[in-house]
Every structure is written in structure tokens, then in C-alpha cells.
Amino acid sequence: MSKKLFFVLVLVGLVAAMVVTALPKQVLRVDAPPWIFKKFPLEEVAARFEADHPDVTVELIRADKWSAPTYIAAWKSGSTPFDLFIGGSGSMLAPIIEGGWTEPMDDMLRGCMAPENLVGGFLAAGHYMKPDGSGAYYPVLPYMGEVSIIGVNTNLMKQAGLWKDGKPVPIPSWDEAAFFDWFTKLKDASPLGAHVQIWDREFMQYDYCGPLKAMTGTFMAADGKGFDLTSEAAHKWLTYLQKMHADGIGAWTITDDAGYSKWKTGQAGSFYAAQGHIMELVSVTGNESDIAYMGWPGSDTNGSIIWTHSAWIPKVSPVKDLAKEFIREQIFSRYFQQWSFNHYGKLPVVKAYYGDGITWFQSEMPTILAIADKSAPIPLFADLQEYLDILSKYLPDVAFGRLSVDEAIQKIQEDTKNLDFTDIRAH
Amino acid sequence: MTIEKRRNLFIFLAPTLLFTLVFIAFPLFYSGYLSLSQYHYAVDAGPKFIGLKGYIDTLFHDQFFHDALINQIKFGIPYFIITFLTSLVLAILINELTRGVHFFQVIFYLPMIIPLSLVGVIFAWLLFPDIGIFNHFLRILGIHQWNIEWFGSPGTALYGLVIAQAWKNVGFTLIILLAGLQGIPKSIREAAKVDGAGFMREIWSIILPSLKPYLFISSVWVLINSMKVFDLPKVVTEGGPGTSTLTLYLYSWKLAFERLQMGRASQVAYITAAIILLVSWGLSRLFRHEAAKRR
Numbered sequence: 150m151s152k153k154l155f156f157v158l159v160l161v162g163l164v165a166a167m168v169v170t171a172l173p174k175q176v177l178r179v180d181a182p183p184w185i186f187k188k189f190p191l192e193e194v195a196a197r198f199e200a201d202h203p204d205v206t207v208e209l210i211r212a213d214k215w216s217a218p219t220y221i222a223a224w225k226s227g228s229t230p231f232d233l234f235i236g237g238s239g240s241m242l243a244p245i246i247e248g249g250w251t252e253p254m255d256d257m258l259r260g261c262m263a264p265e266n267l268v269g270g271f272l273a274a275g276h277y278m279k280p281d282g283s284g285a286y287y288p289v290l291p292y293m294g295e296v297s298i299i300g301v302n303t304n305l306m307k308q309a310g311l312w313k314d315g316k317p318v319p320i321p322s323w324d325e326a327a328f329f330d331w332f333t334k335l336k337d338a339s340p341l342g343a344h345v346q347i348w349d350r351e352f353m354q355y356d357y358c359g360p361l362k363a364m365t366g367t368f369m370a371a372d373g374k375g376f377d378l379t380s381e382a383a384h385k386w387l388t389y390l391q392k393m394h395a396d397g398i399g400a401w402t403i404t405d406d407a408g409y410s411k412w413k414t415g416q417a418g419s420f421y422a423a424q425g426h427i428m429e430l431v432s433v434t435g436n437e438s439d440i441a442y443m444g445w446p447g448s449d450t451n452g453s454i455i456w457t458h459s460a461w462i463p464k465v466s467p468v469k470d471l472a473k474e475f476i477r478e479q480i481f482s483r484y485f486q487q488w489s490f491n492h493y494g495k496l497p498v499v500k501a502y503y504g505d506g507i508t509w510f511q512s513e514m515p516t517i518l519a520i521a522d523k524s525a526p527i528p529l530f531a532d533l534q535e536y537l538d539i540l541s542k543y544l545p546d547v548a549f550g551r552l553s554v555d556e557a558i559q560k561i562q563e564d565t566k567n568l569d570f571t572d573i574r575a576h
Numbered sequence: 577m578t579i580e581k582r583r584n585l586f587i588f589l590a591p592t593l594l595f596t597l598v599f600i601a602f603p604l605f606y607s608g609y610l611s612l613s614q615y616h617y618a619v620d621a622g623p624k625f626i627g628l629k630g631y632i633d634t635l636f637h638d639q640f641f642h643d644a645l646i647n648q649i650k651f652g653i654p655y656f657i658i659t660f661l662t663s664l665v666l667a668i669l670i671n672e673l674t675r676g677v678h679f680f681q682v683i684f685y686l687p688m689i690i691p692l693s694l695v696g697v698i699f700a701w702l703l704f705p706d707i708g709i710f711n712h713f714l715r716i717l718g719i720h721q722w723n724i725e726w727f728g729s730p731g732t733a734l735y736g737l738v739i740a741q742a743w744k745n746v747g748f749t750l751i752i753l754l755a756g757l758q759g760i761p762k763s764i765r766e767a768a769k770v771d772g773a774g775f776m777r778e779i780w781s782i783i784l785p786s787l788k789p790y791l792f793i794s795s796v797w798v799l800i801n802s803m804k805v806f807d808l809p810k811v812v813t814e815g816g817p818g819t820s821t822l823t824l825y826l827y828s829w830k831l832a833f834e835r836l837q838m839g840r841a842s843q844v845a846y847i848t849a850a851i852i853l854l855v856s857w858g859l860s861r862l863f864r865h866e867a868a869k870r871r
Binding site: 216217218221244245247248250341348349350402403404406407410411414534535538541542543545546549551564 | 616617618619639640643700704705706707725727728729730733813814816817818819830832833834835836
């Protein structure tokens with residue numbers, strides 16, 4: 150090759166390289182609350198995606214406090230501050246789903262993300278009725294889940310004589326004598342109470358509905374208008390809650406912090422909460438064998454309550470397909486989902502990720518998965534926020550014994566009779 | 577005024593006028609329009625005018641508004657009394673000191689520089705049921721029946737917030753009243769002493785009447801402060817347990833940013849503003865009447 154030709158080729162190569170690097174890359178703006186950055190390896194998977202897609206820049210944005218009006222204001226003008234949002238529970242997302250502001254994700258549910266490969270209860274949390282009422286669809290994709298489950302302090306359980314063959318002795322049944330006999334044994338070994346429940350506005354619904362679902366298979370009223378408050382099972386559970394508190398078995402708290410603190414003292418026998426929060430005891434004791442999981446009687450067949458956080462794409466995003474690729478390749482990757490469980494106890498959505506790769510609570514995973522798979526999310530009624538405000542006025546008072554069961558039921562029915570219970574979730 | 581002077585005047589006023597228009601006038605009038613409308617921000621294309629129906633529904637049929645209004649009164653009265661009386665007593669005592677006045681002024685003013693939300697977090701930890709220092713001392717003293725979740729009980733949560741807010745704000749009213757006390761001529765007090773007046777008589781007949789303008793300013797500030805309470809219940813209790821610490825501003829916020837009901841949120845905000853104006857006007861009439869009597 151002549152020198153001239155060689156230099157021409159080098160020059161052409163240099164110019165081509167300059168042109169390629171100067172070409173505008175596609176930008177994918179991924180927004181997430183700060184806690185997602187902490188509890189998921191978002192920065193790492195963003196770098197991996199960029200490495201796999203050299204023509205793409207992933208811009209990570211730490212969201213300020215969730216503000217649906219701010220986002221909707223932008224979308225109404227045709228722009229969006231982000232292309233993909235990682236996070237958002239059902240009640241947070243309800244307004245934007247109702248307004249039809251998100252991109253349908255039904256086409257994502259194939260291959261390893263096919264519905265049969267995902268935890269049933271978690272996937273159900275992403276299924277909604279279309280805003281125009283013409284059917285059901287997935288406007289968001291749950292990518293992590295939490296299940297309301299009982300965590301027990303294994304040391305206290307052993308002291309109470311409720312430990313056998315390396316497992317907790319389950320609560321035998323919903324029969325009053327058997328139920329309270331079990332808890333009384335645990336109370337005698339637990340200085341701060343046999344059973345902790347948080348009765349704030351959010352957890353109140355799980356505390357009430359989870360055991361009902363385990364007991365009967367449903368927590369809904371027969372007419373679909375709100376939670377079941379009138380059946381024999383509902384009356385029984387509310388009565389039990391009062392008796393637990395009166396007998397010193399139930400250590401109810403009103404705030405998250407008070408509940409978590411009580412559990413993390415290691416002096417409470419059991420805790421009904423999200424599995425991830427129950428695991429926080431390990432941060433104090435350093436020993437995962439201090440915790441075991443179990444469900445309410447019947448939860449192995451009827452499940453419990455779950456809630457999820459989802460990935461979703463604003464409809465006005467100019468890079469929707471790119472966002473979907475990111476979700477498929479990274480958010481639903483084994484690494485991303487297992488990392489969060491291995492560090493913070495957030496449950497994967499993909500069933501196959503519950504085995505190899507999990508580094509702690511391996512022996513508890515079958516119990517957790519079995520309950521989560523049969524669980525259901527809380528409905529998203531049109532007037533859910535108002536409904537929860539009303540329930541939070543009366544249900545904690547029942548649990549704490551400040552109001553009788555019958556009076557509370559009557560007041561709730563009176564105050565909620567004009568609410569709109571249209572459920573935007575698909576069933 | 578010449579044309580040039582008018583032009584210069586306008587140029588210098590323009591930035592302030594623009595700011596006022598954009599950030600005060602427009603939000604004021606637009607929210608006023610929203611208060612006469614029904615508007616779900618996520619679902620409705622725009623506000624739908626309904627006139628005063630929204631105000632009627634809020635005033636007479638909204639149980640959460642009623643709860644918030646009652647809570648406002650239950651918060652305001654003890655908060656007013658505690659803040660006012662504490663700052664007045666402290667100001668009088670500090671004023672009697674011959675040394676260390678500035679030191680105590682600084683000490684009592686220090687809580688003012690702490691953000692109210694942080695004050696809430698501090699008091700939440702102080703009053704924690706199992707590990708809070710307050711309950712710890714109660715247990716040591718054997719008063720176990722008071723070992724409760726202070727912010728978790730509907731009967732005590734609101735008053736916990738009263739104590740927290742009063743602790744923070746006593747310093748401000750104290751400074752105002754102290755300034756007033758230090759403006760009272762010493763000769764008047766000395767003359768009273770010579771005439772045989774005791775300390776309490778001095779307070780009643782000389783100090784309090786001389787402090788009237790400062791008492792008015794302090795009382796209006798404390799009152800408006802009590803109506804504006806938002807940070808504390810938002811951070812500490814989120815309006816709970818139940819609705820026991822739901823205040824008017826917090827309810828307005830919840831309507832706007834949780835339920836996205838912009839019309840209803842504006843109604844509550846305007847009703848709250850009307851209450852503040854009404855009570856402030858009442859106070860100003862009271863103090864003007866008293867001042868007129870003295871003349």
C-alpha cells in the first residue's frame with residue numbers, strides 16, 4: 150500500500166471516529182426515589198446497560214419527594230422530566246393510572262417475563278382496568294414485592310416451647326382457645342409483647358385484611374364495596390385484636406418507627422409486617438437464624454396481602470422502546486432483583502430468582518414464596534384515600550380497645566356509605 | 577411628575593411588580609377560581625365551575641374538615657396560653673436580672689433556629705414509647721401508667737405537638753416582650769416601689785399596661801402561628817392517629833397532593849385564611865379599644 154493511501158485511510162478513520170463520537174447519543178432518563186438508589190444497584194445496572202448499548206446514555210435522576218401533580222403538569226404540556234420511573238406503590242400510582250398517563254406494558258410479558266414465570270400476587274398488583282373501561286392491561290410492571298407475613302424471634306419461640314424440628318410451631322387454628330393459648334405462651338417469654346403490629350394509616354389495612362384473607366380467602370365485602378366488616382370472620386378478627394391488646398399479647402404501635410424499634414429490641418415475640426422490615430432485626434443481632442417466618446392459619450392456601458413497587462413509562466416519553474429494553478435487560482435481571490433481596494430483603498418478582506443466588510434466609514424462601522404467590526394486593530378504589538382516612542379513625546381505636554367492635558363497624562359503614570368503591574384494579 | 581420620572585419609577589418597580597403578579601397575585605386569584613370549581617388534577621381536563629357548592633359541602637358535610645377545625649381549636653388554645661404565659665413570665669424574670677440578660681435571651685431564642693420539622697423528629701424520639709428518654713424517667717419514677725406512645729394515642733398526640741411547637745416558639749415572643757419591658761422607664765417602677773407597691777402589683781398596674789402594644793404583636797403572631805401548623809403533624813404523625821392531629825393546613829395539603837382534589841384543597845385554604853383574618857381583626861379591635869380607653 151502506498152504511503153499516500155495509508156495516510157488517507159488513517160485520516161478517514163480518524164474523521165469517522167470523530168463523527169461517531171460527536172453523534173448525539175440516545176438519552177434514557179431514569180428517575181427513582183433515593184431509597185431505590187440505596188436498596189437496588191441502579192447505578193451499576195445503568196452502567197451495564199450503557200456498556201451493552203454504546204449509543205445510549207443513561208441519565209439517573211434522584212426523585213424529590215413523590216409529587217404526581219408536578220409530573221402531570223409536565224405531561225399535560227407534552228413533555229416529561231423522565232422516561233422511566235423505578236418505584237411507586239399502587240396507591241401512589243393510582244392517579245396517574247386513572248388518568249391514562251402511562252405506557253401499556255403488556256407486550257413485555259413474554260419469555261422469562263411471561264406471567265407464569267412471575268409471582269402471582271406481585272403481577273396482579275400491576276393489572277388494571279383500562280381508563281375507557283374496554284378491558285384490562287398492565288400500565289405498570291411490578292419489579293419488587295413485599296408480603297405481609299409473621300416474623301418470629303426464634304430465641305423467644307424456643308423459650309416459649311414453640312419450636313420443633315428446627316421450625317416454629319405454627320398457630321394451630323383460628324379457634325379462640327388454641328389461638329390465644331399459642332400467643333399466651335409466647336407472651337410469657339417476650340418482655341415487650343408477643344405480637345407487634347403497626348397501626349398507622351398504611352399498615353392498618355394489611356393488619357386488618359391479611360389475617361382475614363388467610364382465614365376466609367378474601368378480605369372484601371360481599372358487595373365489593375370496601376373491606377369485609379360484617380361477616381362472622383371480620384367480627385372475630387376485630388374481637389381477637391382487642392383481646393390481644395387487652396391481654397398484653399398485642400404490642401400495637403401507631404408509627405412505623407415505634408414498631409420497628411420495638412421489634413429490633415429483640416424482646417418482642419413476633420412481628421406482622423413486610424418480610425424486608427422483619428429482617429431488620431438481623432442488623433441488630435447479626436444473626437439471620439434469630440428470625441423465622443410463618444403465616445396466619447390458612448395463609449398457605451389463601452395467601453396474605455402483598456404490595457409492590459413498579460417500573461413505568463410516561464406515555465409522552467420519546468424513548469419508550471429504549472425504556473422497555475432497560476426494564477427487560479436490567480430491572481428484571483437476576484442480578485438486580487437478587488442483589489436487593491440479599492441486602493435489604495426486597496422480594497424478586499421472578500419465581501426462578503428464589504433459588505440459586507439468594508445468600509440469606511434460603512430456608513425461609515419456600516415459606517415466603519408460597520404465601521406471596523397466593524396473595525393479593527389491596528384494591529384501588531376511586532375513593533381509596535378517603536376510605537383509608539375513615540378507617541384510620543376507627544380501626545386503630547378498635548385494636549387499642551378504645552372503641553367497641555360493633556360501634557366501630559357502625560361508624561365506618563355510616564361514614565363510608567357515599568364513597569365510590571369502583572376498583573381500578575383488574576381481577 | 578415628568579414622563580421620564582414616571583418611566584424610571586416604572587422601571588424600578590417592574591421587578592417587584594412582576595414578582596408580585598407571578599408569585600402572589602396569580603396564585604391568589606387562580607386558587608380563588610379553583611375554590612369555586614371541582615377539579616381532580618389527574619383525571620379532569622380542567623376545572624369545572626360549581627360556584628359556592630364546594631364551600632357549602634366543605635363547611636357542612638366534610639367530616640375531615642370538621643375534625644381539622646376542632647383540632648385547630650384544641651391546638652390553638654393551649655398553645656396560645658403556654659407560649660404566651662411562658663414567654664411573659666420568662667421575660668419579666670429575665671428583665672429583673674442585673675447580669676446575664678443577653679445570655680438568657682440567646683438560650684431561649686436558640687430553638688427558633690431549628691427547623692420545625694426537625695423539632696418534630698426530636699420530640700418524636702424523646703417521647704418514644706420504649707426507648708424515649710421521657711418514658712425512661714417515668715419508669716424510673718415508677719409512673720408506669722404514663723409509659724405510653726405519646727404520639728400514638730389520640731388523647732395525647734395533639735398535646736405532644738403543642739409542647740413541641742411551644743418549646744420552639746417561646747423564644748420569639750420572649751424577645752418581643754423583653755424589648756417592651758426594657759422600654760419601661762425605671763423611674764415609674766421606682767416611684768411605684770416608693771408608694772409601697774409590691775412586685776405583683778407592679779406587674780398588674782405598670783408592666784402589663786405598658787406592654788399592651790407588644791402583647792398585641794405577640795398575640796397576633798402566636799395566633800397566626802397556631803393556625804399555620806403544618807410541619808409538625810406532617811413529620812411526626814401525618815395527621816394521625818386517626819384524624820386526631822389533622823390540622824386545616826395539613827388537610828388542605830392532603831387534598832391537593834394526596835387526593836389531587838385541587839378545588840376542595842383551595843376551599844379549605846381560603847376558609848382557613850378567612851378564619852385567620854377574622855380572629856386577627858377581632859384582636860386588633862380589642863387592643864384598639866383598650867388603647868382608646870387609656871387615652
